[in-house]
Amino acid sequence: MSMPFPLVPEVATAPAEEIARILSDPGFGIHFTDHMAQATWTEAAGWHDDRIEGYHALALAPAGAVLHYGQEIFEGLKAYRRHDGSVWLFRPDMNAARFNRSADRMTLPQLPPEDFVTAVRRLVEIDQAWVPDATEMSLYIRPFMFGSEQFLGVRSAAEVTFVVIASPCGPYFADGVSPVKIWISTDLSRAGQGGTGAAKCGGNYAASLLAGRQAHRQGCSQVLFTDAADHEWLEELGGMNVFLVTSDGRLLTPPTSGTILDGITRDSVMALAPQFGLTVQERPISLSELLAGIGSQDVVEAFACGTAAVITPIGAFRLEREGQIEEFHLPSPFGPKTADLRRRLVDIQWGRTTDQFGWTTRVA
């Protein structure tokens, strides 16, 4: 039986002036809407106790499973307000399907996709006043699930909590989209064959933070991971997939075979690419191919993509090779293909162009 996520009990919403004040400069992940969706799963009863309540702190026993063994997964998607005031989601069915693939890897229970989407839709509908209407601003939605059973034994939790919260977010690039510098890690890894790289789980992020710190020390904003075995094959950033554009019109990205997260933005970019004369090649890309390609100007553009920043142009890669720090600058730091793909994607998300793939769905 599907879960309706009823609103219980009625919660007072923030005054309009307070919401307006926050939406004028929301930042990212700082402010949260009035409500949250929640449901519980137990081995004995399955999913139950679904509801929308006021945003509140969770009560978790100190022996709660997630605090010890990290059995947790999450998703990230956005609600967009269009010119006419309506509110829309972008491919939420893809998030629901991926949530279940992640759950499978972390032995968390399957959540029927319709329940995932209902929880998201209900929360956005109820908190729609929190969806900003300014350019490139949206409501970021964070569904997550974790082992909440009070038990220190090492096994899959017999009680699990599912929650959805939402946070208004400002434009990722406050001063307009500008190219970033990326540190290529050739010592630390985020995922290995047979590991959890393809699951969207908190543990992968915890494992990526040290490399992220190295990147910052190198004056880079993010880190691009290479394969754990040889540090020779490009994988992805801590939370974004990577693409290269070649001078002869190819769009290259590594295959998501086990160690790379299957991004929905990634999938959308590949679907849109032919419209801009790009031929998609999903195949392993070596570090040598990348660096030689930049040197010979065969690789002209590079970008990272994910829900939060949509498409982030990459201006340069930096790495350590044989004890030397080297930097490789892209011939086109924010090239035309990167710009075209980004513009088309945000135009679809905000309903400014035809949604030929049927990716968007109205909530309010």
Ligand SMILES: *Cc1c(COP(=O)(O)O)cnc(C)c1O
């Ligand atoms: C979420 C995520 C992405 C991007 O996925 P989108 O569905 O496009 O937001 C890429 N890599 C990792 C590791 C992620 O967690």
